Amino acid sequence: MLENVLKKLATADPKKMITYPLIVFLAALLVLAVHFPTLGTDLKGGVVITIYGVDANAKDIESLLKAENFKVTVREIKSITGDTRVEIRASTDVNVQRIIELLKSKYPNAAISQTQFGPSLSRTAQEQSLKAISLAFLGMAVVVFLFFRVPVPSLTVIFSALSDMTIALALMSISGLELTQATIAALLMLIGYSVDSNILLTTKLLRRKEESVEEAYLSAVSTGFTMSTTTLGALASLWIISQAEVIDMIAAVLIFGLLADFMNTWILNAGVLKWYIQRGEKK
Amino acid sequence: MNLKKLLLNGRVLLLILVIIGSILTILAQGITYGLDISGGVEITVQLEKPVDQSTMEEVRISLENRLNTLGVKDITLEPWGDQIIKIRVANVTEEEANSIIDTINRQGVFYAEFNGVIFATGADIKRVDQVSYDPREGAWIVPFSISKEAAEKFAQLALGKVGYPVDIFLDPPVNSTLIVSEEIYTIMNSNEFQFVPDAKPLPQRLKEAFNIGIIPYTNQSVEEIAKLAQGKEKVILIGVNGELESSLKNLGIKVEKREPRAGETADEFIRRILGLYGPYRLQEGLTTGEPHTELAISIGGSKEDIAAMRQAQVVSVVLRSGSLPVKVFVEGVNYIPPTLGEQFRKQVVQAGIAALIVVGLIVYLHYRKAKIAIPVVLTSLSEAIAILGVAALIRWNLDLPSIAGIIAAIGTGVDQQIVITDELLGGKRKEKITKRSGILKRMGRAFFVIWASATTTIVAMSFLFKFFVGGLRGFAFTTILGVLIGILITRPAYAEIAKVLLSEER
Numbered sequence: 001m002l003e004n005v006l007k008k009l010a011t012a013d014p015k016k017m018i019t020y021p022l023i024v025f026l027a028a029l030l031v032l033a034v035h036f037p038t039l040g041t042d043l044k045g046g047v048v049i050t051i052y053g054v055d056a057n058a059k060d061i062e063s064l065l066k067a068e069n070f071k072v073t074v075r076e077i078k079s080i081t082g083d084t085r086v087e088i089r090a091s092t093d094v095n096v097q098r099i100i101e102l103l104k105s106k107y108p109n110a111a112i113s114q115t116q117f118g119p120s121l122s123r124t125a126q127e128q129s130l131k132a133i134s135l136a137f138l139g140m141a142v143v144v145f146l147f148f149r150v151p152v153p154s155l156t157v158i159f160s161a162l163s164d165m166t167i168a169l170a171l172m173s174i175s176g177l178e179l180t181q182a183t184i185a186a187l188l189m190l191i192g193y194s195v196d197s198n199i200l201l202t203t204k205l206l207r208r209k210e211e212s213v214e215e216a217y218l219s220a221v222s223t224g225f226t227m228s229t230t231t232l233g234a235l236a237s238l239w240i241i242s243q244a245e246v247i248d249m250i251a252a253v254l255i256f257g258l259l260a261d262f263m264n265t266w267i268l269n270a271g272v273l274k275w276y277i278q279r280g281e282k283k
Numbered sequence: 284m285n286l287k288k289l290l291l292n293g294r295v296l297l298l299i300l301v302i303i304g305s306i307l308t309i310l311a312q313g314i315t316y317g318l319d320i321s322g323g324v325e326i327t328v329q330l331e332k333p334v335d336q337s338t339m340e341e342v343r344i345s346l347e348n349r350l351n352t353l354g355v356k357d358i359t360l361e362p363w364g365d366q367i368i369k370i371r372v373a374n375v376t377e378e379e380a381n382s383i384i385d386t387i388n389r390q391g392v393f394y395a396e397f398n399g400v401i402f403a404t405g406a407d408i409k410r411v412d413q414v415s416y417d418p419r420e421g422a423w424i425v426p427f428s429i430s431k432e433a434a435e436k437f438a439q440l441a442l443g444k445v446g447y448p449v450d451i452f453l454d455p456p457v458n459s460t461l462i463v464s465e466e467i468y469t470i471m472n473s474n475e476f477q478f479v480p481d482a483k484p485l486p487q488r489l490k491e492a493f494n495i496g497i498i499p500y501t502n503q504s505v506e507e508i509a510k511l512a513q514g515k516e517k518v519i520l521i522g523v524n525g526e527l528e529s530s531l532k533n534l535g536i537k538v539e540k541r542e543p544r545a546g547e548t549a550d551e552f553i554r555r556i557l558g559l560y561g562p563y564r565l566q567e568g569l570t571t572g573e574p575h576t577e578l579a580i581s582i583g584g585s586k587e588d589i590a591a592m593r594q595a596q597v598v599s600v601v602l603r604s605g606s607l608p609v610k611v612f613v614e615g616v617n618y619i620p621p622t623l624g625e626q627f628r629k630q631v632v633q634a635g636i637a638a639l640i641v642v643g644l645i646v647y648l649h650y651r652k653a654k655i656a657i658p659v660v661l662t663s664l665s666e667a668i669a670i671l672g673v674a675a676l677i678r679w680n681l682d683l684p685s686i687a688g689i690i691a692a693i694g695t696g697v698d699q700q701i702v703i704t705d706e707l708l709g710g711k712r713k714e715k716i717t718k719r720s721g722i723l724k725r726m727g728r729a730f731f732v733i734w735a736s737a738t739t740t741i742v743a744m745s746f747l748f749k750f751f752v753g754g755l756r757g758f759a760f761t762t763i764l765g766v767l768i769g770i771l772i773t774r775p776a777y778a779e780i781a782k783v784l785l786s787e788e789r
Contacts, residue, residue: 118614192740233641
């Protein structure tokens with residue numbers, strides 16, 4: 001079945017191929033305009049206390065803390081492996097030690113971790129993130145141009161990376177993942193992942209000598225799919241087995257981005273390149 | 284089988300040497316784990332303003348001395364830039380972590396005050412001895428000695444004043460006006476802070492010693508309060524609600540607002556705002572007019588009373604503190620219990636092994652050849668070993684993001700090996716590789732893709748590495764390292780191995 005779809009794609013009208021991913025990109029933008037992912041504690045400032053390893057229940061903890069007038073939000077996170085962790089969030093002005101004392105008295109065997117980010121530290125982190133993302137993106141664009149030295153294919157590769165990141169962000173917003181330093185790192189990592197499949201496709205299509213465009217496309221797809229499935233497999237194992245939040249978040253964002261990249265490489269970028277080659281051949 | 288020829292190939296040989304070297308380094312040096320794996324606390328301390336290098340060093344040493352008095356092992360202090368110091372303490376309990384945070388927060392300018400007169404400052408503290416428990420008094424004792432001048436001054440002040448309160452302050456809000464709620468005002472004037480009727484009440488002592496004006500808020504107009512603030516550094520609103528803050532700000536007055544933390548009692552709140560320790564009751568022996576340079580502060584409680592002991596330790600640190608060139612604040616805290624870190628590490632190792640198996644399976648299903656799947660998995664494994672080897676060599680703190688970075692790097696590594704394999708196998712898998720020039724051209728194409736993607740990843744990640752103060756430099760570091768090891772060592776070696784294995788197909 002997949003083979004038929006791919007064959008269809010290989011011979012499809014380039015303009016149609018370009019349309020769908022663009023619609024998805026616009027939809028992602030729309031999602032972000034309506035609801036941008038919430039900033040995590042490390043970017044917004046605040047306190048997170050997490051309880052692991054006990055049968056804690058968000059409601060019990062909430063009433064325990066509300067009884068002492070703590071302004072907190074509590075949520076429960078269940079992982080696929082069945083472990084539960086409970087996360088308590090508050091602003092930086094609460095008495096963290098008192099909360100932990102209360103939790104310890106109720107759950108003596110719990111492992112409790114805490115993270116606090118003050119306002120100026122989180123502001124610095126925000127500035128750094130913005131700087132890192134924009135410079136990384138620019139750097140990527142320059143490198144892509146230097147490697148190809150042709151405007152249309154280079155721009156497509158760059159746009160494709162942008163779209164991967166945008167769609168991943170939109171999926172984060174939908175699934176309630178927060179924008180943190182970890183997820184920003186993962187978004188930057190997407191630049192690398194996105195570029196390699198796109199470069200593979202572009203070199204195959206533009207430098208093919210012995211094959212037709214369709215053949216070159218199919219051979220690139222075959223390689224590209226194997227690449228992406230192995231990466232997805234590795235990330236999925238990470239996501240399923242690990243309980244550490246940082247790792248889960250990084251893995252989830254990379255998975256989102258790779259899924260977006262499937263579409264952006266093999267439909268959008270392929271469409272643009274086919275159109276570009278056809279136009280070149282006509283001239 | 285060309286095994287011998289393959290093993291003697293320069294690139295393969297290099298890979299083998301790197302792996303052996305890495306394993307030896309890991310065995311010899313061991314891997315240094317980050318706090319999120321070993322457990323412990325990471326505290327980000329921010330300086331009030333950017334400072335030069337020598338001031339930074341002064342602050343660092345001073346903080347270090349202070350923290351060392353807590354008796355916690357393995358404290359590292361690392362300046363970041365000109366305004367941040369990162370403090371990492373491995374393997375501590377929750378309580379230890381909290382007392383470290385307390386200690387950092389509670390330091391600065393020290394004053395000892397009695398009945399409205401400052402009799403000693405940080406410079407007068409000559410020695411602070413070990414905190415100990417005195418069973419006769421039923422209290423934790425902090426013995427210390429002060430300068431002769433301070434002792435004489437204190438002897439005169441204290442003459443005949445048994446039971447009067449002695450206050451010590453760290454960073455009191457000198458020269459300011461405090462607008463307090465009536466409830467707070469009542470507590471400040473209560474016995475809690477005065478002990479004996481003849482002693483001056485706390486607000487009066489603050490006024491005389493530090494020019495701190497305490498005004499109960501009884502709905503005075505903004506103008507009235509502005510008048511009270513004249514010539515003062517700032518106005519602090521304490522437990523006062525309403526729009527006073529913004530109206531005063533509009534008049535160009537420096538205003539700060541303080542509110543009790545959840546769970547904080549009123550007197551704890553008052554002490555916190557004033558930077559007040561004590562008051563301590565003046566013992567009879569010190570009221571004879573004789574100067575005593577050897578003094579002690581006692582904090583009542585049983586020997587098992589951890590809270591009393593901690594309080595005594597904090598006082599001891601406060602006495603020792605002298606004064607820092609700039610004020611510092613705890614801006615970030617990240618605490619991971621040791622047991623949890625251990626669990627995370629196990630999970631990550633399991634995930635890594637699972638990832639390798641999954642990758643191997645997918646590659647096998649795609650090519651239906653163990654001859655390809657096994658080298659791909661082994662190459663990835665050797666890449667991970669090489670990254671760990673380098674990390675061990677330079678004693679990089681391997682934290683969770685670093686490990687995620689290794690797995691991400693392996694992800695790209697596998698991708699690139701697949702590109703090489705597919706190029707070698709040709710567009711149609713059945714096609715045989717016939718001409719040597721064909722192979723070179725295909726390899727050229729594969730390595731073009733590999734170099735382009737490696738360069739972009741390195742460029743993108745180096746910005747992350749350069750700009751982040753946060754914990755994600757580890758992610759960037761291992762990713763870059765992985766990509767570099769990949770393009771320089773493992774990928775070329777894999778290409779050689781694959782060439783030999785696949786050409787045997789003919």
